[in-house]
Amino acid sequence: MINGSRRGVLTSLFGRAKAQKIHNKFCVRPPYHQVGYDFLEHCVTCNDTPCMNACEEKIIVLDATTHTPCLDFTKGGCTFCEACARECPSGVLSLTCKHEKSLHVKAEIDLIACMAWHQSVCNSCLDACEPRAIQFLGLWKPHVALDVCTGCGMCISICPSNAILIKEEARV
Numbered sequence: 001m002i003n004g005s006r007r008g009v010l011t012s013l014f015g016r017a018k019a020q021k022i023h024n025k026f027c028v029r030p031p032y033h034q035v036g037y038d039f040l041e042h043c044v045t046c047n048d049t050p051c052m053n054a055c056e057e058k059i060i061v062l063d064a065t066t067h068t069p070c071l072d073f074t075k076g077g078c079t080f081c082e083a084c085a086r087e088c089p090s091g092v093l094s095l096t097c098k099h100e101k102s103l104h105v106k107a108e109i110d111l112i113a114c115m116a117w118h119q120s121v122c123n124s125c126l127d128a129c130e131p132r133a134i135q136f137l138g139l140w141k142p143h144v145a146l147d148v149c150t151g152c153g154m155c156i157s158i159c160p161s162n163a164i165l166i167k168e169e170a171r172v
Helices: 006-025 050-054 083-087 124-128 154-158
Strands: 060-062 069-071 105-109 134-137 141-144 164-168
Touching: 050 060, 050 083, 105 141, 124 134, 124 154, 154 164
Parallel strands: none
Antiparallel strands: 060 069, 105 164, 134 141
8 A cells, every 4th residue: 555545545546637737727826816807917927936935825826828826726725824815916805805715616526536436435525624524424425515515625635535625606
């Protein structure tokens, strides 16, 4: 076994695929930006990347295509600490844009990949979800309460079977 555990085996098998799913689908912008704000027009790639350096969780990375900041939930989740917005020199990330602590994305559980849905004892996502958006129906069936989910991504990196993905929030 890799790393001496089933979790190590699963992570080694599915970790790379998970990162590709997240980044190939869409770029999740850091919090405190105005929804619909054109990052490509206003965000300049700073020489010392202050928003990346300020991030306590170190999840802000530069998108390979646009060279603008995106969140990499395979490294952890967003704590909404406000550090990125305080350090943004161009004002693209701004605390005046803070309407609520949400990233305008939602977590989604892949029922096929989820160990709990296949009667394995696992509640890693439940423990990691601070707003308690992940709830269990009985002992084996986790689901995401979309009205509670902030899209912070804390549940993604902790999931041993990579069964949690992030999707764009449905616009009303």
